[in-house]
Amino acid sequence: MTSDTGDRETNRRVLALEAPLPPERLAAALQPEGEVAVGRAVQLQRTYLDSFDWRVWGSGGRLVLEESGGRQSLHWHPGAMSPVTAPVAGTVRFASDLPAGPIRRDLAPILEMRALLPMGRVALRQRLVRVLDGQRKTVALVWWEERSGCTAIRLRTEVLTGYERAGEAVHRRLLALESVTPAGESELALAAAEHGRRPGDYSSRIDLELKPETPAGEAARAVLRRLADTLRANVDGAVEDLDTEFLHDLRVAVRRTRAALGQLKAVLDPEAAAPYVEELRWLGNATGPCRDLDVFQLNVEGYRKELAPDTAAALQPLADRLHHMRAQSHRELAADLRSRRFSGFIKRWDAFLDSDRLCADTATATLPVRSVAADHIQRAYGRFLNRAQGMGPQPPAEGMHRLRIDAKKLRYLLEFFASALGKSAARPLVRELKAIQDTLGAYHDLHVQQLRLQEVGRELLTDNGTGADTLLAMGRLSAFLETRQEQHHHDFARRFATFSDKSVRKAVARLGGAGERAR
């Protein structure tokens, strides 16, 4: 994880003032570098925007919305290039709301479907101090910034392209002043802390640091705790429908938890866990329909671009109906996530994870996690291979779905215990599995979408307002989805050949280390 101490904007550095230094005195101190112009004071609201999982920060950049005098401007500081500024009108929530140009171009692939959220806000009084050359051209910039409600002053110096020497000289001169020191923590980190956040504090990845010799029971508890944290972190966003990934991450946390409880029965007490397994199944079912519709909605726009324009246009009633169904489905989901059943489950589950009842009273729970994990993974891998090899050339969708679930269980085990198994050993397997799973996932999504198309088709047929062109277009879309599904089946066969290869079998067999086997 990248450190967030100090300022990471490529051409800007931030200094902290330990004692008050009025801008006029600052200007006097900079006089030897050239003529100094001090701008008027401006009241400013600065908001740091990022996705819930810190994608902007993770890319090495910062996205800042500044509001002053009723005007808004976005400031994009990419990690490796000079910053860029653009005026904005209205709310910026998704990448598509960003102004056309470099800001949208850079951030759209980073954000994907994630919403931009305010991660920290700062109210400031700002004055711009400019150092000028003989032509009265700015050669260095210093922003003098005083946070509202506190006496702390920060100086932001900016080195301008082509004027690096002047910028460095100004920076050095400021540093030489008494009471000026490089700012410790970044303004983003300070502002985010006020919202109870820390840059990089959330990731849906299981990035636990488990030691190979950690007892398996303790390791399983750590995994389940992490998953419970992820689940809880996504509830509000899913209820408020901030973006589709809250529900996605919540569902993945539920699925991983169910997989852990199902796969680690030798370590966890299955009897004690039984009521929670039931509740997790309920949660999985409650979150499924909305997620399926999210995926269909996200995909359908892409499908429309690939179909003939008249077909794409005729599919608008389908898009509208999906939107309507999704809104209804989300209302039901939100009700479930606000229900007593859910809050009660979360409370009991948290208590259970802290209790002694979680782990089975077996020798396996006390064995080193590396050997136990390797053993479970090897068996899960064997099950996956058997199922895949047992399927004929034209397997039913249900068979492919079962295979997908097996692949997921295997991948989750690898991810849970990657640190204990050695990341270099686990990661290539995870990568291969991810590719297989993507193919199986796409295959399954297409199957669900075809069923949904039939359902919507029947509904639209009874709707007098639906034209024949829409129903015909849906038929064409269904055929398109079927062709896609075929392609994914072929892809799977190709990927499976690699994943069942002798070298992968050997790599799986080596996971626990020589001579270390739980059973």
Place this chain on the structure above:
Amino acid sequence: MRVIAVWSIKGGVGKTTAAVNLAALAAREGARALLWDLDPQGGASFLLRVSPRRKASPRRLARRSVELRRMVRATDVPNLDLLPSDLTYRTLELELNARKSPSRRLAVKLTPLDGHYDWVVLDCAPSVTLVSEAVLHAADDLLVPVIPSALSLRTLEQTRRFIAQTRSKAVRVLPFLSMVDRRRRLHREGCERFAGGAEGFLRTIVPMSSIVERAAEARLPLFAVAPSSRATRAFASLWQEVREQSASPTD
């Protein structure tokens, strides 16, 4: 990255004003823009108060191994950088001539900037030289300011012939009426003749305006001096048209 050359064989038609203001308008919208002052008179550099770096000689500039980015300087307009010029640029012709494929050299020099800038605006000297030829090879669009006068219209025809002679790949020629004084009969007739985009002209008519002189004196883009003046609005409309005409590089 889209390269627009503001180009005319004739001098005094408002090339530099157009180049500076269009580049500044692109930058103001949030695009990364670079203005390359190719005129030894250094008008654009003067307007933006930027002098060339000491090491940015035409000789170094013509060298394939020297990156243009090392010669770029930030202007006081956010998102707008400048490759400044001065009288030493008069030797650029000789320096290009001393290299292989001189007419393609500017295009080659610009290639590494793709990805760094959305728009590059070339402010060209009023001449027909090897540098002009190199500009034709580098540019996607050729924006030609035309004063509604016989001489200026004649140079537009010369420009088209010159392109036909020198250019292998098509460059889009976008003439527009510049420095129009409606008190003059000839100008009014010119406006009528090219109204609504006739004969390939852009629809925008840039008026003769004292605001342009005021902005030059203040050494600022028009929108910073007189945001709602007729001339400022005309350049905003011209930029809109140019952007629409070009395949947008920003989406």
